[in-house]
Amino acid sequence: MSTERTLVLVKPDGVSRGLTGAILARIEAKGYVLADLKLVHANREMLEQHYEEHVGKPFYEPLVEFMLSGPIVAATFEGQGVIAGFRSLAGATDPTTAAPGTIRGDFGRDWGLKVQQNLVHGSDSPESAERELGIWFA
Numbered sequence: 001m002s003t004e005r006t007l008v009l010v011k012p013d014g015v016s017r018g019l020t021g022a023i024l025a026r027i028e029a030k031g032y033v034l035a036d037l038k039l040v041h042a043n044r045e046m047l048e049q050h051y052e053e054h055v056g057k058p059f060y061e062p063l064v065e066f067m068l069s070g071p072i073v074a075a076t077f078e079g080q081g082v083i084a085g086f087r088s089l090a091g092a093t094d095p096t097t098a099a100p101g102t103i104r105g106d107f108g109r110d111w112g113l114k115v116q117q118n119l120v121h122g123s124d125s126p127e128s129a130e131r132e133l134g135i136w137f138a
């Protein structure tokens with residue numbers, strides 16, 4: 001396992017619910033190092049690049065609309081194995097079933113079909129991390 005960088009987004013639901021500090025604190029408490037941070041009002045072009053793997057899926061358009069609905073906090077975190085490590089901290093995609101102890105499991109509400117309101121995004125591979133960091137921290 002090597003020192004890596006990953007992109008973490010606190011999505012509009014996390015920011016509007018006042019959970020940004022609590023979420024970032026968990027990541028820092030794990031020992032990952034905050035290397036960059038900003039509040040971003042995303043635009044459609046950024047989101048089309050960010051979610052390019054999901055274009056055409058049924059949840060794609062609601063997902064993009066949701067990500068446009070309010071400010072997002074974008075962070076770069078560094079650490080040994082931080083890419084998989086953060087996804088482990090975040091928990092399963094659906095907050096309804098995410099395990100207790102994870103960010104989505106503890107803070108995520110049972111939104112039924114609104115799976116996109118799951119508080120956080122984390123890159124899923126070193127290639128995704130570099131690509132996504134280039135979008136959010138261009």
Ligand code: DAT
Nearest residue numbers: 059063092093113114115116118121122124
């Ligand atoms: P993750 O964010 O856990 O990496 P993903 O990359 O598969 O999940 O999907 C991106 C986002 O799209 C996810 O955070 C929430 C939304 N999403 C995924 N699957 C969905 C589904 N079946 N219905 C509604 N939204 C979904």
Ligand code: MG
Nearest residue numbers: 121122123124
């Ligand atoms: Mg993903």
